[in-house]
Amino acid sequence: xxxxxxxxxxxxxxxxxxxxxxxxxxxxxxxxxxxxxxxxxxxxxxxxxxxxxxxxxxxxxxxxxxxxxxxxxxxxxxxxxxxxxxxxxxxxxxxxxxxxxxxxxxxxxxxxxxxxxxxxxxxxxxxxxxxxxxxxxxxxxxxxxxxxxxxxxxxxxxxxxxxxxxxxxxxxxxxxxxxxxxxxxxxxxxxxxxxxxxxxxxxxxxxxxxxxxxxxxxxxxxxxxxxxxxxxxxxxxxxxxxxxxxxxxxxxxxxxxxxxxxxxxxxxxxxxxxxxxxxxxxxxxxxxxxxxxxxxxxxxxxxxxxxxxxxxxxxxxxxxxxxxxxxxxxxxxxxxxxxxxxxxxxxxxxxxxxxxxxxxxxxx
Numbered sequence: 001x002x003x004x005x006x007x008x009x010x011x012x013x014x015x016x017x018x019x020x021x022x023x024x025x026x027x028x029x030x031x032x033x034x035x036x037x038x039x040x041x042x043x044x045x046x047x048x049x050x051x052x053x054x055x056x057x058x059x060x061x062x063x064x065x066x067x068x069x070x071x072x073x074x075x076x077x078x079x080x081x082x083x084x085x086x087x088x089x090x091x092x093x094x095x096x097x098x099x100x101x102x103x104x105x106x107x108x109x110x111x112x113x114x115x116x117x118x119x120x121x122x123x124x125x126x127x128x129x130x131x132x133x134x135x136x137x138x139x140x141x142x143x144x145x146x147x148x149x150x151x152x153x154x155x156x157x158x159x160x161x162x163x164x165x166x167x168x169x170x171x172x173x174x175x176x177x178x179x180x181x182x183x184x185x186x187x188x189x190x191x192x193x194x195x196x197x198x199x200x201x202x203x204x205x206x207x208x209x210x211x212x213x214x215x216x217x218x219x220x221x222x223x224x225x226x227x228x229x230x231x232x233x234x235x236x237x238x239x240x241x242x243x244x245x246x247x248x249x250x251x252x253x254x255x256x257x258x259x260x261x262x263x264x265x266x267x268x269x270x271x272x273x274x275x276x277x278x279x280x281x282x283x284x285x286x287x288x289x290x291x292x293x294x295x296x297x298x299x300x301x302x303x304x305x306x307x308x309x310x311x312x313x314x315x316x317x318x319x320x321x322x323x324x325x326x327x328x329x330x331x332x333x334x335x336x337x338x339x340x341x342x343x344x345x346x347x348x349x350x351x352x353x354x355x356x357x358x359x360x361x362x363x364x
Contacts, residue, residue, distance in 0.1 A: 039171035047071035051262035060302035069272035080109030080118035094125040104129035110145040134176035148209035165198035175203040181210035206239035223254035244278030267323025
């Protein structure tokens with residue numbers, strides 16, 4: 001489908017554990033009866049979201065995560081400035097499929113004008129949600145005042161949020177962190193201010209910008225936001241969810257409306273099935289190693305067919321090298337290096353074939 005207006009031409013194709021601080025729940029909840037909603041989108045109780053991640057959440061990976069139980073998926077984040085300038089590689093990130101809905105497109109930037117214009121462009125791609133990134137900690141983003149850098153300029157952060165909400169007709173949400181550093185843990189006040197701007201959900205990563213991705217995520221402040229009687233929008237918790245037990249604890253102890261999973265999905269799109277089965281007590285059998293490697297090979301094929309062999313492999317091999325199914329293979333370091341250096345599909349599939357055999361020999 002081609003969407004055109006006088007200014008833009010968009011081609012949209014349809015193709016370490018977290019801190020546990022015992023806190024009483026102030027709000028009585030019945031997860032079996034409640035359903036989470038963002039705008040008019042219903043997710044059911046205790047939904048699991050795939051976090052937006054640069055160079056990770058491409059359409060192929062999103063489709064796999066959706067297949068295995070992700071209630072909401074997000075694109076890689078999109079630079080507002082680059083989108084306004086119609087940079088081809090940035091515009092291509094707006095490619096979404098009806099099969100992955102509900103899907104959110106996340107934008108980041110450092111000026112109100114660029115963010116408003118970018119949101120209007122994104123709206124033409126028909127996402128279910130537009131998410132604003134106020135949480136990316138990397139230097140090339142936060143160091144320039146965007147992403148988590150906005151946590152040092154709250155008036156501008158709120159102005160951007162307010163104006164984006166007014167500019168579009170789809171639900172606007174925000175993803176952010178606890179604050180800039182441990183001396184500026186502002187999330188409890190900031191959550192109310194963001195709600196007042198008109199956002200329809202808030203995702204909180206349980207770290208400060210200064211922590212980057214080190215240390216442990218602190219869920220006590222996420223719980224404090226959720227338990228604030230003045231907060232009525234859904235609160236989505238994010239940070240260090242790697243097991244079904246941790247996800248259940250996040251729901252039960254901190255009362256969040258949804259759990260967002262990021263780095264634990266690398267090479268493991270089936271993590272959503274593992275957690276979903278545990279939460280729902282389905283008693284379903286886990287996937288076999290062969291089934292998991294089949295899925296990694298499918299991800300490789302999807303990316304190669306979607307782009308080309310070289311770039312498709314670049315999008316996939318970090319997932320292969322990070323996949324937890326290979327843990328326990330003796331001397332796997334050299335195999336991991338080989339995965340990361342492979343430039344041909346045949347090379348990678350041969351390495352995966354060898355991994356299957358080594359895992360089976362360990363199990364026998």
